[in-house]
Amino acid sequence: MTQHAIGIDVGGTKTKACIVRLSDGAVVAERTEATSCQNGGGAVLDLVCELAAAMQARAGAEGIDVDALGICLPELVTREGEPASAWNFDWRGLDYRSRLGVFAPFHIDSDVRAAAFAEGWMGAGKGVDPFVYVTISTGLSHSLVIGGTPYEGARGFAIHFSGSDIVAFDADGREVRHNLELFAGGKALGERYGALTGNPNSSALSLFEAQATDPKAADMVAGALLSLASYLGQLINTLDPAVLVLGGGIGSDPEVTPRLAALTREFIWADGARDMPIVPSLIGDTACAIGVAALAARAHPGTTEKTTSKMERP
Numbered sequence: 001m002t003q004h005a006i007g008i009d010v011g012g013t014k015t016k017a018c019i020v021r022l023s024d025g026a027v028v029a030e031r032t033e034a035t036s037c038q039n040g041g042g043a044v045l046d047l048v049c050e051l052a053a054a055m056q057a058r059a060g061a062e063g064i065d066v067d068a069l070g071i072c073l074p075e076l077v078t079r080e081g082e083p084a085s086a087w088n089f090d091w092r093g094l095d096y097r098s099r100l101g102v103f104a105p106f107h108i109d110s111d112v113r114a115a116a117f118a119e120g121w122m123g124a125g126k127g128v129d130p131f132v133y134v135t136i137s138t139g140l141s142h143s144l145v146i147g148g149t150p151y152e153g154a155r156g157f158a159i160h161f162s163g164s165d166i167v168a169f170d171a172d173g174r175e176v177r178h179n180l181e182l183f184a185g186g187k188a189l190g191e192r193y194g195a196l197t198g199n200p201n202s203s204a205l206s207l208f209e210a211q212a213t214d215p216k217a218a219d220m221v222a223g224a225l226l227s228l229a230s231y232l233g234q235l236i237n238t239l240d241p242a243v244l245v246l247g248g249g250i251g252s253d254p255e256v257t258p259r260l261a262a263l264t265r266e267f268i269w270a271d272g273a274r275d276m277p278i279v280p281s282l283i284g285d286t287a288c289a290i291g292v293a294a295l296a297a298r299a300h301p302g303t304t305e306k307t308t309s310k311m312e313r314p
Contacts (some may be wrong), residue, residue, distance in 0.1 A: 004066040006055045008048055009111060009295030010140035011035055012074050012088045017051035018286055019059055020293035027286050039213050041090040069106040072114040072170045072288050072298030074139055081108040107296035108151045110232050112159050113150040115247055116143035118291030123282040124245045130172045132241040137248030138186045144239055180231050184224040186250055204250060233267020236296040247281035
């Protein structure tokens with residue numbers, strides 16, 4: 001019998017739940033709802049449980065057995081699968097284990113590691129070792145994938161390259177601080193453009209759409225992409241991947257990717273690395289849900305032994 005798992009991608013603005021066929025990563029059902037981060041971690045956990053129940057009911061109606069449940073968060077997640085930050089919402093201290101455990105054996109991971117795993121399994125990183133996956137969306141994060149497995153670091157925190165200030169001094173000795181996520185992340189771009197236009201509902205998408213007719217929007221986009229490129233270049237200089245995969249709503253945009261790739265090459269130090277492939281995600285907005293469903297299956301091999309072996313790269 002073909003085995004399946006549920007993957008739930010909890011994002012800063014929307015949450016997507018998918019039933020994933022583990023033999024090939026196909027999404028056989030999905031549902032997306034807005035994420036009510038403003039209402040706190042409890043409300044987000046309620047939403048995740050609601051979606052898990054809905055997907056489980058859908059699977060049952062179609063005669064599908066669900067073997068595992070994966071949930072990925074836009075937060076730091078430890079190697080043991082415990083939420084460890086509260087940038088978007090706070091699950092620390094909540095009884096998520098007993099609430100999620102009623103559905104299936106479950107696994108919690110970071111969203112960028114989930115997407116990176118999916119890209120290595122069936123996307124732009126397939127057959128590439130090592131590669132780096134970068135999410136450029138509401139927030140910014142990355143994952144180094146070695147031998148098909150996202151590198152977690154000593155504690156599980158090896159995902160951010162922009163979460164804190166970079167401090168430098170100009171020629172006059174004045175301190176200059178720069179935080180990439182607060183300058184070029186999707187949430188920050190929307191807020192900055194909203195302040196510029198007086199429209200509190202502005203988003204990064206509206207900013208990118210306006211650049212063709214609004215010079216101020218064009219300048220803001222140009223500055224954000226140049227800043228992003230400088231960080232991506234340093235990421236390449238530090239990790240020396242074979243391929244850089246760009247994902248997320250901004251990173252995988254067909255108009256943004258080639259522009260950002262061209263800018264990034266200016267910041268790559270080694271001549272031999274300057275022409276390395278910089279490519280968009282091949283999976284798109286289901287990458288996180290597919291990846292975390294597969295990771296949940298790998299975390300519980302007793303229920304999914306036959307299919308998980310197919311996901312492991314040599």
